[in-house]
Amino acid sequence: MSILIDKNTKVITQGITGATGLFHANGARDYGTQMVGGVTPGKGGASVDGFPIFNTVEEAVKETGANASVIYVPPIGSADAIMEAVDAGIELVICITEGVPVIDMVKVKKYMEGKNSRLIGPNCPGVITPGECKIGIMPGYIHKPGPVGVLSRSGTLTYEAVWQLTSRDIGQTTCVGIGGDPVNGTSHLDVLKMFEADPATKAVIMIGEIGGDAEEQAAAYVRDHMTKPVAAFIAGATAPAGKRMGHAGAIISGGKGDAASKKAFLRECGISVADSPAEMAEALLKIWQP
Amino acid sequence: MFQPVFYCPKLNRFFAATILQQCYVKHSTDNRSDHLTICQRLGIWLKVSYHLSGIRENADPLSIPNLYEDTMNIHEYQAKAILRHFGVPVPDGHVVYNGNSARDWARRLGDGPWAVKAQIHAGGRGKGGGVKIAKTADEVRQYARDMFGMTLVTHQTGPEGKIVKRVLVEEGSNIADEFYISFLVDRATDRVTLMASAEGGVNIEEVAEKTPEKLFFEAVDPCVGLTAFQARKVAFKMGFAMPQVKQMVPILMNLYTAFVESDCSLLEINPLIQTVEGNLLCLDAKLNFDDNALFRHLRIRDLRDYEEEDPMEIEAGQYDLSYIALDGNIGCMVNGAGLAMATMDIIQLYGSSPANFLDVGGSATIERVTEAFKIILSDKKVKGILVNIFGGIMKCDVIAAGIIGAAKQIGIEVPLVVRLEGTNVELGKKMLVESGLNIVSADGMADAAEKIVKAVNG
Numbered sequence: 182m183s184i185l186i187d188k189n190t191k192v193i194t195q196g197i198t199g200a201t202g203l204f205h206a207n208g209a210r211d212y213g214t215q216m217v218g219g220v221t222p223g224k225g226g227a228s229v230d231g232f233p234i235f236n237t238v239e240e241a242v243k244e245t246g247a248n249a250s251v252i253y254v255p256p257i258g259s260a261d262a263i264m265e266a267v268d269a270g271i272e273l274v275i276c277i278t279e280g281v282p283v284i285d286m287v288k289v290k291k292y293m294e295g296k297n298s299r300l301i302g303p304n305c306p307g308v309i310t311p312g313e314c315k316i317g318i319m320p321g322y323i324h325k326p327g328p329v330g331v332l333s334r335s336g337t338l339t340y341e342a343v344w345q346l347t348s349r350d351i352g353q354t355t356c357v358g359i360g361g362d363p364v365n366g367t368s369h370l371d372v373l374k375m376f377e378a379d380p381a382t383k384a385v386i387m388i389g390e391i392g393g394d395a396e397e398q399a400a401a402y403v404r405d406h407m408t409k410p411v412a413a414f415i416a417g418a419t420a421p422a423g424k425r426m427g428h429a430g431a432i433i434s435g436g437k438g439d440a441a442s443k444k445a446f447l448r449e450c451g452i453s454v455a456d457s458p459a460e461m462a463e464a465l466l467k468i469w470q471p
Numbered sequence: 472m473f474q475p476v477f478y479c480p481k482l483n484r485f486f487a488a489t490i491l492q493q494c495y496v497k498h499s500t501d502n503r504s505d506h507l508t509i510c511q512r513l514g515i516w517l518k519v520s521y522h523l524s525g526i527r528e529n530a531d532p533l534s535i536p537n538l539y540e541d542t543m544n545i546h547e548y549q550a551k552a553i554l555r556h557f558g559v560p561v562p563d564g565h566v567v568y569n570g571n572s573a574r575d576w577a578r579r580l581g582d583g584p585w586a587v588k589a590q591i592h593a594g595g596r597g598k599g600g601g602v603k604i605a606k607t608a609d610e611v612r613q614y615a616r617d618m619f620g621m622t623l624v625t626h627q628t629g630p631e632g633k634i635v636k637r638v639l640v641e642e643g644s645n646i647a648d649e650f651y652i653s654f655l656v657d658r659a660t661d662r663v664t665l666m667a668s669a670e671g672g673v674n675i676e677e678v679a680e681k682t683p684e685k686l687f688f689e690a691v692d693p694c695v696g697l698t699a700f701q702a703r704k705v706a707f708k709m710g711f712a713m714p715q716v717k718q719m720v721p722i723l724m725n726l727y728t729a730f731v732e733s734d735c736s737l738l739e740i741n742p743l744i745q746t747v748e749g750n751l752l753c754l755d756a757k758l759n760f761d762d763n764a765l766f767r768h769l770r771i772r773d774l775r776d777y778e779e780e781d782p783m784e785i786e787a788g789q790y791d792l793s794y795i796a797l798d799g800n801i802g803c804m805v806n807g808a809g810l811a812m813a814t815m816d817i818i819q820l821y822g823s824s825p826a827n828f829l830d831v832g833g834s835a836t837i838e839r840v841t842e843a844f845k846i847i848l849s850d851k852k853v854k855g856i857l858v859n860i861f862g863g864i865m866k867c868d869v870i871a872a873g874i875i876g877a878a879k880q881i882g883i884e885v886p887l888v889v890r891l892e893g894t895n896v897e898l899g900k901k902m903l904v905e906s907g908l909n910i911v912s913a914d915g916m917a918d919a920a921e922k923i924v925k926a927v928n929g
Contacts, residue, residue, distance in 0.1 A: 256763060282764035283656050284693075284734050290661040291693045320862060320893045335809020337861040341916065344861070344892060361808060364661045390809055393658050416812040419819040457820050458813035459917035 182381035183310040183355045184330070184372070185273055185301075186249060190314045193247040193271075194219040195238065195254055195262045198229055202253035205277075205318050206232060209251075212315040217245035238269040249273040251307065251316050259303060260285035267298040274366070275316050276302035286364035293366075300366025306336035306358035317358065319343075327352015328471060330376035332369060333388035334361045338416060338458065342386050345462035351471050354382040361390070369399035377407050384410045384469045386461055387452070391417035391440050396447065404450035412453040412465035415440045542736045542759040545774045546590040548639040550756040553771075557729035559722055561753045564641030566590065573615035576640045577608045584643035587614040591633040592779045594757070595625035601635065604643060611640055636778060644752055649742035650709060651675055652723070654730040662690040663730060665697065665723065669709045671742035697727035711745075718751045733771060734764030783846055790842040792831055799824030801923055802847035802856040802885075804840075806831050806870075814859045817916055821924040826853045831860075831870075840873020845881055855886040855927040857919055862893025871899035875906045886926035887911065890919035 192209065196202040197219025207230055210216040218233040218241050225236030235241035238250065250271045254262040259278040266274040281303045293300060301308055307317010311324035323340055325347045333339040339358050346353060357372050359365060369387060376382045389396035396415065403411050418440035444454050455464035551561040564586075565576040577585045585608075589601035596602050601623045603614040615638045624632035649671030657664040667687045670678045678685055687708045689701045699720055706719035722743075730738045737759040744754045765772040777785055787794030793808070801818050803825050805811035815825040827850065831843050847856055860870045870891065877883065890913040891899045903910050911926065913919035 257766060280763045282734055282767075283736065283761050284663075284731055284764065287656060287661055287663060288693045323893070333809065335807055337805075337807030338809035338813055340861045340893060341810060341813070363656060363658050388809070390812065395658070414813070416809050416816060418816045419812075419825070457917065458810075458817055459915060459920070 182379055183313065184375040184379050184382070185299075185308050185355060185357065186310050186314040186316060188213075188310075188313040189215075190249050190273070190316070191215045191217045191245060191247045192249045192251060192314075192316055193217060193235075193238070193241045193245060194232070195250055195252045195266065197221055197232055197234060197253075198224055199253055199255075201277075203229060205251075205253065206230070208321070209315050209317075212321040213312075214314045214316060217241075217247050238265045238271065242269045242271065247271065249275070249316060252276040252278060252303075254278060256280040256282065260289050263289050263300060263303075264292050267293055267296050267300075271298055273308075274298055274300045275305070275307050276300065276360075276366070277305060277307060277318060278302070279304045281362065283362070283364055286362065290364060290366075301357065302360040302362075302366060304362045304365070305334075305360030306339060308355065308357050309353075310355045311353050319356070319358070323347055324356065325350075325352035327354070328381065328383035329353050329465070330372075330379070330382040330385040331356040331388075332372040332376070332385070333358055334369075334390055335388060335416065338388050338414075341458060342388055342414070342461045345459075346386070346465075349462055349466075351462065354379060363393075369395050370402055373399050373402055373407065373411075377409060382409065383471070384465055385412070386465055387411055387413045388461070389413060389415045389443060389447075391415065391443070396443050400447045400450040400452055403452055410453070410465070410469040411451075412455065412461065412468065413447050414455045414458055414461045414464070415443045415447070416458065418444075418456075543762055543765065543771075543775055544592045544759050544779075545771075546592065546637065546639075546776065547588065547756060548590055548637070549774050550758040551753070553733060553758060554726070554729060554753060554756055557732075558725045559729065559753055560718075560751060561756065562586070562641045562644060564639050566637050566639050567615060568637060569619065570612040570616035573638060573640050574608045574612035577605070577611040580640065580642045583607065583611075585611050586639075586641040586643055587611055587618070588639040588641065589618045589621070589623055589635040590637040590639055591623055591628070591635060592776070593623075593625050593627035593633060595627055596623060599623045599625045599632075601625070615640070633779065644744060644754065645747040646742075646744045646754075647747045647749075648745040649673075649754075650744070651678070651741050652726065652743050653737065653739040653741070654726060654735065655737050657690065660690050663693070663727065665689040665691065665701070665705060665727070667705050667709055671744070675741065691727060693731075696731070697724050699724065714749060715745060715751060722751060722753075733758070734761045734768060735759060736761045783849060787829070787843075787846050790839045792829060792839060792843050792846065794843075794846055795828040796850060797825050797827050798852075799826045800852050800854040801927055802826045802829075802850065802853040803859070804829050804831060804843050804847060804856065805859045806861065810859065810861060814857065814916065814920075817920040818857065818924065821920045823924040823927060826850055837869060837872045837876055840870060841877040841880060844874070844877035844883065848881065848883065848885075853885060855888070855923050856883070857923040858887070858889040858891075859916060859919055860889075860891050860893065862891070862895065862899075866895045867891040867893055867899030868895045868902060869899075871902040871906075874910070875902065875908065878906070878908050883908075886923065888913050888919050888923040888926065890914070890916065 194202050194206040198221040220235050220241050222236050224234045227234045250266040252262045259281045306319045309315040312326040315321050323344045359367050376385050447454050453464045453468045455461045548566040567573040585605045587603045605611040618635045618638050621635050622632040651668040651671040653666045668685050687705050691697045702720040702723040706716040739757040740753045742754050744752050803814050805814045808830050811830045818825050888911045913922050
């Protein structure tokens, strides 16, 4: 078992003819993911590296039966690409693209209300269920099937946590990079709920960062509802404070957002918090044995 | 009506989005005043300057920047020109670059009194002597002269302050009451949200902390925009009488339009005033823009004031590197914002401190990595460098090639610890070994941090 994706997931790549899209489509196929095709408007009917290309997502879904899509479309067209995938009934849309305007995402979120699709990202590394399905830009070999769920905003910091687990011979159920943008598809809390509901996941590592209060909301869920042990790391403890630009944002989201207060709150909620990024796996092993 | 009069030749670079990214636009200053006159007449807000949120040490926790909101900052007079374009009432005024033109513009603006306001990218100017009220045109000239070249220190500039190079001369207003309005994207609701208070002209954090009941929020549905009834609701809550409510509704709706159509990340009016005559007017305006959307706002992009930015951060921005200078002595080159922050954290945990934040991004080229080294090494405080790369998109052999290229080009004389992991890691490590360079290889973050701290501290 796993969350979001498994060996039956059929994936199309939006923006498959771009260098990044094609590189990672190949990488995912090599990993064993069912990469069933791609979409690039105007190149429908052709194929690239053995991937059939379609003009529209609708057509791609009809022809391939894809139920997931990964987006490498440049920022100017990312929001449109997400909405196209949602409209075509894709269940899981993963947007890797970095630099999507926030106002575009506000509109996308509104558009997605009442629809059955889940969006991961944008500005994220993707999702991997080790040994079964890899969608995104993470290096596959660092992962290993097993019982720990990993979730994070940051790409490379997720790899770090995964690597610490794998090198201790502890595998992962699914690793989810939710992306670092202010408005994104899926929150820490959403993913925690999925891990809680997944019987194969026995423990979770959650990686947070300074700013906002998403980690606090997730921690409150851990305290009130979660039966599985959770370890965490909050990046940015030493990040310098900035000019008073984000203050309106801090007020509206009601959190102070600094690392010290986040860590303190997470600990209050029973989460094992690592002070050092090199000790994320250790923090989990303090409260859980595989 | 609304076209760029002035084209900047170095404008075609684009900036991706990680952390407080900087970019800059080279502009010629020769015929600046001509452009200003033309553009003023055409109702176009004009280029010449802008700035991004700088990073300061030791600010209070509330002001920790949201590291993912890449924003561009502009001057007050530019913000007001944009608001004017969207039909929002602002005082008549003009930016000037010397005392005489300050006096001349004051005369054109009317009989006084006038406000003379230093234009820097920071708030709290009044307390530092950056805002004066003049009763005669000669006084305007004198105040403006006093301000030019002055280093203005406010609670937002940091102790080193900012040098005043532009001054806004504005018609004075008879203030009867002050209010607060802002728009921003609320992460909790994923909506553009209006925040308003009857307590204007003050520190809004204090209002939020002490009297949260005096703050009013209204989340906006992106399909229909801010509706008239929402605007009315807020206006009545703020305590306005009907004549002012009638003014307030279009002001709020136009501010929302300005926010969305300019891709703002923050629009703040503090204060909005009611004059003795009963008119509403935006006396000060702060606009920040979403860096990621600047590709569709070339006129706004032209407003960036590179003179207000750190030269090294500008340099880094040209190569799509996110660089923030800090006070420590260990230079860092990392891929990914989260890992970069974590690397800074672990350096601190091992008893030293980072000289910079530097994210080489997900698709760094050899050239970019070389530039990153040059930028790190240009900081004379740097006594050692830690490279921490976990490759996903970023391939370790590219990093290795960049390190070797940089070492050959500029020579790296400080200790260098490299930790590589991820795609093509073996190839990358092999390249470094075969290069014959003096590089300490590390396994894992803790090992890397320990080695670099030891190398630097002896």
